[in-house]
Amino acid sequence: MSRTAVHALIRRAAGLRLPFALLAASALAGCASPPPGGVQVVERGQHQGNAPLVQRQPVRSGHYVVQRGDTLYSIAxxxxxxxxxxxxxxxxxxxxxxxxxxxxxFDNRITPAQPVAATVPRATAPVVSQPAPSRPPLATAPVSQASKPVPVKTAPATTPVTPVTRSASGWAWPAQGTVIGRFSSNGSLNKGIDIAGELGQPVLAASDGSVVYAGSGLRGYGELIIIKHSDTYVSAYGHNRRLLVREGQQVKAGQNIAEMGSTGADRVKLHFEIRRQGKPVDPLQYLPRR
Structure with a gap:
């Protein structure tokens, strides 16, 4: 029911007893409340153009079947x-x-224990992902008992490293340019910041870490990179034109990880997020002052 209709009904009820008017208003307000049973998940790009509806609390209902290219980090x-x-x-x-x-x-239902399988190259069928201390294992294809473990090698990225200024907490700006979108703490707008720039402009790692996701599987982020910096912090870099690092590589602050682009966006820009224990925080509180 529209707000105008609600007000009209309250005015009509005002000629009656006040308790009745209050009861009517309360009942109508209840019509607009969200349905029980969990919070709707809306990814970037599904709400107000490219403005995401932020899920501030972890989803606590239902489940997810891992698809090709997922990692535990990307699902989280x-x-x-x-x-x-x-x-x-x-x-x-x-x-x-x-x-x-x-x-x-995501709910409290019990999933039967899955046998441990060796990490193998990215599967061509739907896959399930999981986190690893250094190399984020990708979802793997079913492995028979006769299969031998495949060792996972990690190596430093070989792209150029640009000298950068770090904040006291160790973070550096991921790109040059004007901030055109700021973090919103009200749970309805931006989970990070948007930085305008030129097509192909370097996107830099904001701190030392390990690349745990590189792909386009998260709708609304375009070509996306996620870097794990510690057990507490990860950072994300979206809308890139081209990714220059791959999962499992180690990067340094200021290292070139991508080229700025407009994939999944309406203009060339970098969407940058910092998440602390899975929750988005304001990057401007971590980056050096300009």
Whole structure:
């Protein structure tokens, strides 16, 4: 019911007893309240153009079947979870390996334990992802008992490193340019900041860390990179034209990780997020003052 209709009904009720008017207003307000049973998940690009409807609390209902290209980090990022908490919630242990078709639960229902499989190259069928201390394991195809473990190698990225100024907490600006979109703490707008720039402009790692996701599987972020800096912090870099690093590579603050673009956006810009234990925080509180 529209607000105008609500006011009209209250005015009509005002000629009666005040308690009745208050009761009517209360009942009408109840019509506009969200339905029970959890919070709707809306990804970037589905609300007000490219402005996302932010899920501030982890999704606590339902489950997710891992698709091709997912990692535990990307699933945790998408549904507002800290990756360690999501791993523990699903009984995943070090080295946090997963298999194609595995179910990642957000509710309290019990998922049967999955046998541990060796990490293998990205599968071509739907996959389940899981986190790893250094190399974020990708979802793996089912592995037979006869299969031998495939060692996962990590290596430093070889792209150029630009000298950068860091804040007291160790963060550097991920790109040159004007901030055109700011973080919103009211849970309805931006989860990070947007930085305007030129097509192909360097996008830099904001701090030392490990690339745990590089792809376009999160709708509304375009070509996206997620970097794990510690067990507490991850950062995200969206709308890139081209990704220059891959999952498992180690990067330094100021290292070139992508080229700025407009994938999943209405203009050339970098969407940058910092998440602390899975929750978005204002990057401007961490970056050096300009």
């Amino acid at each position: 990022f998408r549904f507002g979870w800290d990756w360690k908490a999501l791993a523990a919630h699903n009984g995943l242990r070090d080295p946090y390996l997963i298999r194609v078709g595995q179910v990642i639960r």
